[in-house]
Amino acid sequence: MCLTQKIGKMEEILIVENISVGNEELEILRDISFDVKKNEIISIVGESGCGKSMTLRTIIRLLPKNLKILNGDIIFEGMKLKDLKEKEMNRIRGKKIGMIFQEPSSYLNPLFTIGNQIEEAIEGNIKKREKKEMVIKILKEMGLPITTYYQYPHQLSGGMQQRAMIAIALINGPSLLLADEPTTALDVTTAFSIINLLKNLVTNHNLSILFVTHDISLANHISDRIIVMYGGTIVEIGKSKEIYENPLHPYTKKLIECLPQRYKKGERIKTIEGEVPFFKNLPAGCPFSQRCDYKMKICEEQKPGKIFFENRIVKCFKYGNIVES
């Protein structure tokens, strides 16, 4: 497939269509479709084990060896990522799609200075002096002092390390940033500043961010739209505010209910009973049926399909009897 082949509208920077991931025995991700628009922050929310990180890894094609994309398409800036050769994919990783992770300390090399590591990421034939200028410019933009150029990762605090990671991810000017829980390991105040930084980057860098988190209140704060995932599939997509104020899917409702800020002292937090099922023993019907309060007979037998309801996509039989095709 030629790199320049354009498919789809330009407004959507990334289109994920009916992706399923797995191997002969089991399916990890099932029927994932969403799109990321230009200059948009979109969050993926869910408990651990729901397939959030796996979705990111599918997009950038860094899946574990025993898993494959079974069907569906990933279209990024008009290119079909699924059909690209490994060599062509390498050109996209880091250059067009950047990625940041939860624990910056484990992704930075302790033996090289920050300046070195950011320079290393720069693609193309650029003179050493120009590279340094580029690095210093991006360090300033990230709110890091210029001295960080000569410092090693262990000399920086967690927040500064995360800023350095973002600098590495953005040095080549990607149009999409995949952020895998970048603030969970940080302090409240540092996390807040990192989130503000990310928000500013969207406008200054012409960037779209796909943000993974397990905290739906954080997702509501940072993003324009929210994707709620459960059991390897998307259960609800919609505008952040609408989802946070009026959740439709029972799982989204429960996720919001278990936030401690909704309760006064002395009360008990309403939690979600049970645990996320392993992919091997997902129920035959709706994946959430074991923990759902509104369980009907059909929920145990059939998988719910997509229902368009008040500008949103929900997969629940509560809103109509549509079975997954």
Next chain:
Amino acid sequence: MEILWKVEELKKEYEIRTEFKKEKIIALKNINIEIFKGEVFGVVGESGSGKTTLGKVLIRLIEPDEGKIFYKNIEITKIPERFLRRYRKNFQIIFQDPYKSLNPRIRCGYAVMEGIDGNKKEKTEKAIEILNLVGIKKERFYDYPHQFSGGERQRIAIARALSTNPEFIVCDEPTSNLDVSVQGQILNLFIDLKEKFNLTYLFITHNLKILRFIADRIAVMFKGEIVELGRTEEILKNPSHPYTEKLLKSEI
């Protein structure tokens, strides 16, 4: 109200030696607090502000440089190490990372049995009872830590802390490594156990949402000092220190 802990003029310095120079970092200074029996005393502050050091110094896992600590009018700081064991069972600590605080080669039941007195049968029975209390089923008694999820491991850590019938537990960011949904379950468990055993907690966290939910009084720490101390609602309503204001502003 009965005063459980009284801390006077506590000070702790760490020395950092690099190849060329020695540096002193003040981890704690001018700490004066009283903790009442049956309350949840929250400690909030950014990383490096000395929250964890305070928790550890209090139960003498770290020796303070200066200052006095009284536990029920007994001066803990003066008791020699070998007699301290008598008191140690009264105060316990739960750490942040349940992946690191459990020995991967000890079955969960045995890990809980360690702190219990008696013969093997009594120990086993008591361990099963405590595990049941924190929500771990009897069938999983012989499982290893890696077979449990993060939330379950934190429950085992809590069971271990409870095994000596303590009066006081230091909770050092016990929920910050957990999912939001599991966090709720663990917080509920903390409240249930507190009511059942009349426990006192020193609850260390940087999450104001959790403090608002669980803490009766809070101390705000900044660079090794307590900059604000008082009832949770009052402090969060009228913060007087710039750092507290900053904390409140960064709430999402």
